[in-house]
Amino acid sequence: AQTVTQSQPEMSVQEAETVTLSCTYDTSESDYYLFWYKQPPSRQMILVIRQEAYKQQNATENRFSVNFQKAAKSFSLKISDSQLGDAAMYFCAFLRDNDMRFGAGTRLTVKP
Amino acid sequence: GAVVSQHPSWVICKSGTSVKIECRSLDFQATTMFWYRQFPKQSLMLMATSNEGSKATYEQGVEKDKFLINHASLTLSTLTVTSAHPEDSSFYICSASGQRTDTQYFGPGTRLTVL
Numbered sequence: 107a108q109t110v111t112q113s114q115p116e117m118s119v120q121e122a123e124t125v126t127l128s129c130t131y132d133t134s135e136s137d138y139y140l141f142w143y144k145q146p147p148s149r150q151m152i153l154v155i156r157q158e159a160y161k162q163q164n165a166t167e168n169r170f171s172v173n174f175q176k177a178a179k180s181f182s183l184k185i186s187d188s189q190l191g192d193a194a195m196y197f198c199a200f201l202r203d204n205d206m207r208f209g210a211g212t213r214l215t216v217k218p
Numbered sequence: 219g220a221v222v223s224q225h226p227s228w229v230i231c232k233s234g235t236s237v238k239i240e241c242r243s244l245d246f247q248a249t250t251m252f253w254y255r256q257f258p259k260q261s262l263m264l265m266a267t268s269n270e271g272s273k274a275t276y277e278q279g280v281e282k283d284k285f286l287i288n289h290a291s292l293t294l295s296t297l298t299v300t301s302a303h304p305e306d307s308s309f310y311i312c313s314a315s316g317q318r319t320d321t322q323y324f325g326p327g328t329r330l331t332v333l
Binding site: 139141143148149150151153156158197201203204205206207208209210211 | 250252256260261262264267309311313315319320321322324326327
């Protein structure tokens with residue numbers, strides 16, 4: 107089974123600054139999907155950004171962007187102009203054949 | 219986007235009783251539904267995958283007789299925790315996918331507390 111590793115249990119960022127969350131994964135497949143989900147205290151999973159592995163272009167969604175390095179099996183999330191509302195748990199996820207696996211998560215704190 | 223609901227959002231039950239959690243896709247047909255369990259400060263762990271009209275496929279280590287999953291229609295899946303014990307207390311999240319299998323839509327979760 108594919109594994110997803112998030113090596114940063116906790117991260118902290120100053121409001122309006124930029125922070126990068128790391129994610130690596132292990133797979134022998136070439137066609138798959140990668141996701142970043144945000145889980146606020148309500149625990150509702152919120153999709154932040156999605157990347158298709160066959161696309162070389164990095165996905166972006168407003169202040170959120172990824173650095174997808176397929177050969178290195180790395181999928182980091184960059185949050186620009188951090189806001190207090192960005193504080194949450196962030197999970198990296200790998201999806202193939204309807205089988206989604208999650209990393210352990212990174213708790214992001216935003217300091218005012 | 220597609221909406222998935224769960225009911226109830228929070229349930230407290232006594233040890234030894236059974237609890238049913240519903241997961242509904244509100245605006246699309248969910249060919250496949252998934253059940254995850256999340257313990258405090260941990261990640262989501264897949265418990266089982268169910269396709270409409272078929273028996274669920276359970277992950278290794280998940281007791282199929284304890285966690286009964288039914289996916290009787292394209293919009294409803296249920297998870298029944300039978301003879302619940304305090305160690306079953308957790309946050310249960312369902313997700314669903316339609317004909318496109320390149321994404322999943324998550325429900326808001328159900329917090330189960332077994333006394």
